[in-house]
Amino acid sequence: MHFVSELVGFLNTRKKFWLLPLIIVLVLFGGLLFFVGGSAMAPFVYTLF
Amino acid sequence: MKTPLYILGISAYYHDSAAALLRDGEIVAAAQEERFTRKKHDPDFPAQAARYVLEEAAIGLDRVAGVVFYDKPFLKFERLLETYHAFAPRGLKSFLTSMPVWVKEKLFMRSLLEKNLKNLLPESNKLPAVYFSEHHLSHMASAFYPSPFEKAAILTVDGVGEWATTSIARGDGPSIMVFKEIHFPHSLGLLYSAFTAYCGFKVNSGEYKLMGLAPYGNPRARQTAEFEEKIRGELIDIREDGSFLLNMAYFSYATGLRMYEENRWKALFGAEPRTAEREDVPQTYMNMALAIQRVTEDVVMRMARTACENAHSDNLCLAGGVALNCVANGKLLRSGMFKNIWIQPASGDAGGALGAALAYWHIGLGMERAPQKDDSMRGAYLGPEFGRDDILRTCKRFHAPYRSMPEEKILVETVADLLAEGHVIGWFQGRMEYGPRALGNRSILGDPRNPEMQKCLNLKIKYREGFRPFAPSVLEEDAEKYFDIPVNSSYMLLVAPVAEKLRKAVPNGYEELPLWERLYFQRSELPSVTHIDYSARVQTVSRRTNPRYWALLSAFKERHGCPVLINTSFNVRGEPIVCTPADAYVCFMRTEMTYLLLGDVLLAKSEQPPFNGGDCWRTEYALD
Known part of the structure; x- marks a missing residue:
């Protein structure tokens, strides 16, 4: 939670909320890769791209 | 009695990671991680350097009031994303290479730092607060706060931090105001x-x-x-x-x-x-x-x-x-x-550790500043020192015969005479330097009047490119007689012309001659430290900051008429500067240095037992 509040604070100070979707996608993909491994991720990746 | 306030500065995860410790705003210790891990420009968390600086102050991490990291990861990430966005679709490969590292580690820098700090403090759950200073603010703070000036213009120029690549500011007392x-x-x-x-x-x-x-x-x-x-x-x-x-x-x-x-x-x-x-x-x-x-x-x-x-x-x-x-x-x-x-002698990213800590002290905590007469860097001798016991233990470990010279006068006179005879000497004493220069505590020394010395040092001792110049150390009192330098240059960060009276004229068409002919032409009475354009990267040595090195230069002057020595860092090509007596001994044995001084112990190469792994450095250290 600390990370999220710091990140929101940062985006607010810098007025850069347009970066938020990109960061969310990157972090979610990163998290998925980390927790479920590459092969389990494949169906999501194929659906998206 | 008031409990002192400690601040730990950290730079890491790019190149040249380092740790620095302040006690009530005063610099206690600072060191680069590469010196401990023996990995040049080591970018990892500076665990050993941090452990050392805490040991120097005889405290644990739980006594530290704040840990300050030298740049702001979110701001850097913002720069990366905006840059990739601006240049898209160029940069896809670089994007795919860098993003996993960011998403996995660097974006969560606070957690990463806390995890590593916890390893320094395994017995307690209480960690100090972690703060982040902007990269260029860290540089500016490292340049201004330790300087001897109450007010000054500040200029910091580097590759890149977060966004800034150049900053112009004004320092006044404890504040720094950025203009551009x-x-x-x-x-x-x-x-x-x-x-x-x-x-x-x-x-x-x-x-x-x-x-x-x-x-x-x-x-x-x-x-x-x-x-x-x-x-x-x-x-x-x-x-x-x-x-x-x-x-x-x-x-x-x-x-x-x-x-x-x-x-x-x-x-x-x-x-x-x-x-x-x-x-x-x-x-x-x-x-x-x-x-x-x-x-x-x-x-x-x-x-x-x-x-x-x-x-x-x-x-x-x-x-x-x-x-x-x-x-x-x-x-x-x-x-x-x-x-x-x-x-700032540690002007690169390693110095950011010190700057971050100082920025927090003066700007974060609003503490006043009292500039010192010379500066507050203590000659940049901020690293570990090894006592006689450590040195004798090293000699015993390598079965190395040595000669003990407890009396300093005899020691410096002996070394001065050996230098005048043409020997190349490893000189190891006192606290290790902070920053990229060896300033007389982890140095290889030679006689600058010897025309063969540049070639010998480059090819037989340092194993580096033959064209590379060497720098002179000169007694502060005699600097102006030998170099056109009107101020002190204690940190070897100023290049000055060799004095006119010492120069020798070059022949017509000199610039057109092949490199080696130009290089080995004797351009002055100090040929081994006179660069091709009559310049030299001068270190002026003060009695106040390095009394023993000053005494050696004085002995060399008194006995051999020259207050100048060649001073190059104690390492081979690709190796970090030596830290411990053992590092120094290994480097000594792998090169063609003929004598090594460790504290007040002198070792002659001719008396040493055969050394295994003499050429290992070629595989151990990647050439830089």
């Missing part, structure tokens, strides 16, 4: 690094080689003038106030894994990039080095003028990687623009 910044991708440091790479040297470590190569460029050659014209006309647009824009069509560092657009550079300069494997350096690259050095000096000079006008001060503080360009620093000094110039 130049932002990524427009960077003087990265421009210089691009030429470093094109001339066949490593980025982030070979920049000083390019600087050393520049004087070999022919100042009268048409090619040099054309290169300079092309740089100014095509690569960089320099404005009157020193601000500049790079033509990004020629650079790929913003999105690529290389520094420059090879085809465009080849078409522009009419030369292939020099490969790192190539032993010789053709004249074209020397002329190129001279051209970019001239452009760099011009930009630095203009920016300094802007700093001077904005800050209304005749004192200047410098930091950032470009501040290690001592040729530009020397010219800045001789321009007379500033009465006093102070340069």
